[in-house]
Amino acid sequence: MVFAKQEISVDLRRVLFEIAYALDAVGVDEIYHGHRVAYIAHRCAQQLNWSNEKAQFVFSLGLVHDCGVSDLNERNGLLSQLVPSDTNHHCIRGYELLSACQPLSSMATPILYHHTWWQDLKPLAGVSEEDKQLASLVFLADRLDNLRANANLDCYGNLSHQCKRNIAEELKANCDVMFETTQVNAMLELIECDDFWFSMEPRYIESLAEHFSYLPFFSLRIGLDESIEVAELFGKIVDAKSAFTYQHSLHVAQLAEYLGTQLGYPAYTTRMLYFAGLIHDIGKLKTPNRVLHKPGTLTDEEYICIKRHATDSRHVLQRIFANTEIIQWASNHHERLDGSGYPLGLDADELDEPSRLIAITDVFQALTQSRPYRAGLSLEKAIAIIRELVEQGKLDAELFRCLVANGEECYRISTGQTHVEPLLVCNGSL
Numbered sequence: 294m295v296f297a298k299q300e301i302s303v304d305l306r307r308v309l310f311e312i313a314y315a316l317d318a319v320g321v322d323e324i325y326h327g328h329r330v331a332y333i334a335h336r337c338a339q340q341l342n343w344s345n346e347k348a349q350f351v352f353s354l355g356l357v358h359d360c361g362v363s364d365l366n367e368r369n370g371l372l373s374q375l376v377p378s379d380t381n382h383h384c385i386r387g388y389e390l391l392s393a394c395q396p397l398s399s400m401a402t403p404i405l406y407h408h409t410w411w412q413d414l415k416p417l418a419g420v421s422e423e424d425k426q427l428a429s430l431v432f433l434a435d436r437l438d439n440l441r442a443n444a445n446l447d448c449y450g451n452l453s454h455q456c457k458r459n460i461a462e463e464l465k466a467n468c469d470v471m472f473e474t475t476q477v478n479a480m481l482e483l484i485e486c487d488d489f490w491f492s493m494e495p496r497y498i499e500s501l502a503e504h505f506s507y508l509p510f511f512s513l514r515i516g517l518d519e520s521i522e523v524a525e526l527f528g529k530i531v532d533a534k535s536a537f538t539y540q541h542s543l544h545v546a547q548l549a550e551y552l553g554t555q556l557g558y559p560a561y562t563t564r565m566l567y568f569a570g571l572i573h574d575i576g577k578l579k580t581p582n583r584v585l586h587k588p589g590t591l592t593d594e595e596y597i598c599i600k601r602h603a604t605d606s607r608h609v610l611q612r613i614f615a616n617t618e619i620i621q622w623a624s625n626h627h628e629r630l631d632g633s634g635y636p637l638g639l640d641a642d643e644l645d646e647p648s649r650l651i652a653i654t655d656v657f658q659a660l661t662q663s664r665p666y667r668a669g670l671s672l673e674k675a676i677a678i679i680r681e682l683v684e685q686g687k688l689d690a691e692l693f694r695c696l697v698a699n700g701e702e703c704y705r706i707s708t709g710q711t712h713v714e715p716l717l718v719c720n721g722s723l
């Protein structure tokens with residue numbers, strides 16, 4: 294098989310929006326929080342006459358500011374009161390996640406301080422004036438959205454004058470202690486402005502960003518390694534919703550890279566396979582955990598619900614990554630060679646070898662993965678099940694032979710174990 298070296302191109306602006314959507318999927322009560330914080334901070338930045346570049350940057354920070362939130366309880370705690378009890382954890386985790394992702398690493402410091410009170414942030418040594426301003430504006434926008442969410446809306450879904458006055462009083466009362474004064478003053482002017490509130494709609498916020506002026510930061514072409522860092526960041530957000538899905542994706546990625554190497558693929562292609570493995574189940578962010586983690590047999594409705602994730606993966610990936618076959622490799626992982634798979638029902642003529650490889654590693658990892666309610670299957674049992682699928686014409690025979698020939702190593706990668714019992718029937722024949 295001949296592989297052309299493909300250009301990877303990532304739309305960073307879309308990445309940021311997809312992170313905001315992914316974070317919504319970690320929580321369920323207060324969706325579009327990231328969108329609104331981005332919008333509120335951006336409007337305030339304009340009011341403060343910040344440069345275009347800085348205003349767009351604070352918008353981006355708003356989208357991802359809660360990327361360190363690690364579960365639903367933590368998220369609800371942050372949204373339920375003006376001064377939540379523990380904010381440190383998600384600030385530090387957010388800082389670590391963004392620092393590890395080179396294309397977004399300049400966002401790490403402002404995110405670290407996005408709950409630090411101005412009286413503590415202002416004298417802090419070693420943080421630039423710009424990062425302090427960015428962090429404090431994200432903080433102010435975040436708390437404004439919190440006050441808005443906890444205010445009573447009128448029968449038409451709008452805030453009353455009284456509610457707006459209460460919000461303004463709350464901000465004024467915390468001026469210079471919690472928030473920076475000039476930012477509060479700019480926000481107070483916005484609170485008076487009807488358009489500020491009426492424009493706070495997710496789809497208006499999305500189109501606002503589409504009309505942002507060109508900035509080099511969002512238009513840089515990033516290479517495969519940096520794209521993998523973006524994919525790893527998504528992986529860690531998935532982890533906050535479902536640790537099993539994250540572990541599964543990571544091991545599918547490692548297995549796919551390993552098998553690709555055994556098959557003699559070029560190094561660049563095996564890295565692409567690793568990349569595809571990491572992101573293949575990204576659509577599971579939209580699948581409810583009670584379905585995702587159900588121990589028993591799925592009902593018809595639950596099975597349909599699960600099947601959606603393959604299409605969801607494709608759409609998310611199409612928004613982020615332009616012009617690359619990786620999207621196909623990743624989103625075809627439930628297609629089967631005899632046309633019996635989902636969601637498109639593709640068949641052998643339409644499934645290339647990398648797509649087949651992700652599919653077989655996906656099955657192998659899922660069978661061998663242990664969960665609290667069931668132990669993973671042994672290598673022998675997993676191979677027996679996959680052999681049957683190959684005999685039924687669903688999975689690729691050639692790739693199966695390679696999997697069997699490297700059975701113990703594949704099992705070790707798949708389970709993260711160091712010692713694996715040798716496979717007794719290890720001839721790879723059908």
Ligand SMILES: [Fe+2]
Pocket residue numbers: 326330358359371435
């Ligand atoms: Fe927040």
Ligand SMILES: [Fe+2]
Pocket residue numbers: 573574602626627
């Ligand atoms: Fe899947």
Ligand SMILES: [Fe+2]
Pocket residue numbers: 541545573574626655
């Ligand atoms: Fe999977």
